[in-house]
Amino acid sequence: MPLSPDAQRVVDNSAARMAKAMHEIPVAELRAALAASAIPVVTPIHQSRDVVVPSAGGGVRVRIYRPSDDPGLPVVQWMHSGGFAVGNLDQNEEYLRKLSIASQAVIVSVDYRLAPEHPCPAALDDCREVWEWITSAPDELRSVDVTRAVLAGESAGGALSFALSHQLRDEGLPLPAAQISLYGTAVMEVTNPEHATALLSPEDCYWFWGMYVPDPADRNSRQASPGLAPDLGGLPPALVVTAEIDPTRDGTEEYARRMQEAGVQVDLRRYEGMMHGFATMTTVLPAAKELFDRIVDYLAEVFTRQR
Structure with missing residues (x-):
């Protein structure tokens, strides 16, 4: 099916605001444009604070959202979207405040290093440093329950969730209770070139991947394409969400099915009539609000299972 009418309006409005396709815009200019379009913050939360996590790369800034002072809250590590090259802590501020409150979880949003200045594996390294920090139960997190820690991310952040889950499994390190x-x-493969929109085209995909992994031969590495691993057993349970209109849709769904065949508990959901990038648009897309509610329910299931 084509884009739903409300999704088509979002895409048309985005195309009207952008004089060029994303891959034709200098990365610094694209970063500034996306930063300027961040959803305004209107939801109050008990606490939001920035902390720098020590790391080999010079420190990783994170933003911690806490819905209450209750001890023993579960925790979600969130990785933002942006093709590994754009995005920051502010872009999901409103969404993550709502998610923290609705799920009653501490959320740690990661300001990982961006390509092309910092190519692969810099972003993955930063996310791993933050994960190891979270699971060490630092004072800054004030008695979170690390047995109920989840990895989650959108687009590039979702790819980092996949890659980090593999890395942790392969090295025998503490696994998340789930990955989202x-x-x-x-x-790193375009499987549905016919599903291009102003929010993501095949050319955009290759442009972003080219900044993150400049040598095409390296795009088959486990750090860049964990889905090529022959063994998917032993990975954490997963909520895998796809959009119907997405140039990379079939590859992600195939990976989810392979995880299921390997014995991993996977909840795979395709949102018909939606495009890549829809998830955080909860005020204009009913499907995004439906997905938000599903994420909250999924987290509740995971947190209850881990008690």
């Missing part, structure tokens, strides 16, 4: 990927890729 909102149309993140497990393999």
Whole structure:
């Protein structure tokens, strides 16, 4: 089916605001444009604070959202979208405040290093440093329950969730209670070129991947394309979300099915009539609000199972 009418309006409005396709815009200019379009913050929350997590790369800034002072809250590590090259802590501020309150979880949003200045594996390294910090139960998190820690991300952030889950499994390190990927890729491959929109085209995909992994041969590495791993057993349970109109949709769905075949508990959901990038548009897309509610329910299921 084509884009739903409300999704088509979003895409048309985005196309009207952008004089060029994303891959034709200098990355610094694109970063500034996306930063300027962040959803205004209107939801009050008990606490939001920035902390710098020590790391080999010079420190990773994170933003911690806390819905209450209750001890023993579960925790979600969130990785933002942006093709590994754009995005920051502000872009999901309103969404994550709402998610923290609705799920009653501490959320740690990661300001990972961006390509092309910092190519692969810089972003993955930063996310791993933050994960190891979270699971060490630092004072800054004030008695979170690390047995109920989840990895989650949108687009590039979802890809980082996949890659980090593999890395942790392979090295025998503490695994998340679950992983959530909102149309993140497990393999750097365009499988549905017919599903291009102003929000993501095949050319945009290759442009972003080219900044993050400049050598095409390296795009088959486990750090860039964990879905190429022959063994998917032993990975954390996963909520895998795809959008019907997405150039990378089939590759992500195939990865989810392969995880299921390997014995991983996977909840795979495709949102018909939606495009890549829809998830955080909860005020204009009913499907995004439906997905938000599903994420909250999924987290509740995971947190209850881990008690």
